[in-house]
Amino acid sequence: MALLHLVNKSPYERNCLDTCVAYCREGDTVLLIEDGVYAAAKAGKAAEKLSGLDVAVLGSDLAARGIAQDKLVDGVKVVDYGDFVDLVEAKDKVQSWL
């Protein structure tokens, strides 16, 4: 059973990412969207929460917030809406940490 975890809240304002990370298991993927993308900025304090996880981030939400792709945590994949759909299809379930 592999899950796709969606996080759409800023890690600096809410604890959604913390709980999500605590629930992540082998084979799961975390997809950061909307204000969730702030977690993927390498220089930020929240970046360390992503270590050891399979993490993707929605490129259009990154661009909207002015986060350049070269400022991301190493290993984080930038995806588009088509990839988002593929991820949903590839995993058994989707868990949205609203």
Next chain:
Amino acid sequence: MSVTKKFLYVNRRPPYGTIYAWEALEVVLIGAAFEQDVTLAFIDDGVYQLTEGQDTTAAGFKNFSPTYRSLGDYEVTKIYVEKESLEERGLTLDDLQHLTWEDEDDDWAEKDSIKLVSRSELAEIMAGQDVMFNF
């Protein structure tokens, strides 16, 4: 008779996830149009509102970040960004837009609007206000 009050707008939300940031900007411009003494503070995720290079083309919603550059024309010249919040997010002043205003008492010299302040300095500024609006 008009009375000028010191208005502080405290911005603590990122720009796009909610409507707070956009609404705050609208209210700030209204306050400035009524010639009040307007000060802006950006704390916590509010500092993200001022980041440079926002491009919402692919996301499909309106990029209102260029509007901050017009604040100087409304004589909104005091924009305080909290240092601790910037640092926690791995940002520096270089990651923010360069906002300026022209000082008519100084031969229209262009001056920086954004000032980096510590939490305690901002607390002091807060204490000196008449009215606070929180977004």
